[in-house]
Amino acid sequence: MAALAAGGLATGLLLAGCSLPDGIDGELTDGWAAMAAPVGFVPDVGTCHLNEYQESSTLAEYAPVSCDEPHVTEIVHVGEFTDDAADRATPPETGSGEWRGAFGTCEEGATDYLGAEFRYARLWLGVVVPSTEAWEGGARWFRCDVVEFEERIEFDRTRSGSLTGALADDSAGLRLGCFDVVLTDDDESINRMDPVGCDEEHHAEFVGVWEAPADGGYLDGDSQSSADEVHAGCREVVAEYVDLPVDDDLAFRTGTIADWMDETDWDNGDNGYRCYLWLNGEEIDGSLKDAGTDGMPVR
Numbered sequence: 001m002a003a004l005a006a007g008g009l010a011t012g013l014l015l016a017g018c019s020l021p022d023g024i025d026g027e028l029t030d031g032w033a034a035m036a037a038p039v040g041f042v043p044d045v046g047t048c049h050l051n052e053y054q055e056s057s058t059l060a061e062y063a064p065v066s067c068d069e070p071h072v073t074e075i076v077h078v079g080e081f082t083d084d085a086a087d088r089a090t091p092p093e094t095g096s097g098e099w100r101g102a103f104g105t106c107e108e109g110a111t112d113y114l115g116a117e118f119r120y121a122r123l124w125l126g127v128v129v130p131s132t133e134a135w136e137g138g139a140r141w142f143r144c145d146v147v148e149f150e151e152r153i154e155f156d157r158t159r160s161g162s163l164t165g166a167l168a169d170d171s172a173g174l175r176l177g178c179f180d181v182v183l184t185d186d187d188e189s190i191n192r193m194d195p196v197g198c199d200e201e202h203h204a205e206f207v208g209v210w211e212a213p214a215d216g217g218y219l220d221g222d223s224q225s226s227a228d229e230v231h232a233g234c235r236e237v238v239a240e241y242v243d244l245p246v247d248d249d250l251a252f253r254t255g256t257i258a259d260w261m262d263e264t265d266w267d268n269g270d271n272g273y274r275c276y277l278w279l280n281g282e283e284i285d286g287s288l289k290d291a292g293t294d295g296m297p298v299r
Helices: 001-014 097-114 132-136 222-241 264-266
Strands: 073-080 124-128 141-148 178-183 188-197 204-211 255-259 271-278
Touching: 001 222, 097 124, 097 141, 178 222, 204 222, 204 255, 222 271
Parallel strands: none
Antiparallel strands: 073 141, 124 141, 178 188, 178 204, 204 271, 255 271
């Protein structure tokens, strides 16, 4: 024990006897720059994921893979909740005004990323928010996930290749075009729509999107009035695509097919209906884009 005490004393004397080099004042922190505030996790735009779409996500579930490899979702935009939305105690809920606002931002971001509106292709767009735990920890991001679907109805299709600019030149072969329409046995509804080249005989052609009034109610297609409103809107989209006058003869020139989103998507901010021209089963040879009244006469 005496040896230890002596050693401690010797060390103390050594330290006391040291002098500081020139230019050193002995204050360890007064010359350091202030440290930046900590930054929380934010998802990266352009990353692809094997996970199926889900409305909220944790850091543990964030596992990007190369977009060249098979994946299900791709992040096409990342935004941030601000103002009252950011002051919430919990993340925004589906169907809320904050969620619809995020979806609107996602639509714009997706168009920039893809090169055209997502509805012009076999794609679906959804908002993802942080988990409750991440929100409590300060996360205020929302991300915009795009999913490819098979033909018109099946979600979560695995795909390979990035969607960056993919709709600008349809390099991914996803844009909607012309279709061979197969009706049910009673000819009362559509059984399926098989995509074909527009230079082949077909029954329907995608013409664009009709945006329903955002402040109106959900147009579910079950009621005749809802169906009539959507088809009237789609006829105007046909008119613009084909270069037709919007007049009393328009309904006698073309029929329409419309894709209905479900009510959940409507509540979340999606009020765009995909529209197709349809000549009541008549076969069409070649695209009718800009065909005018000669290409689509009164029937």
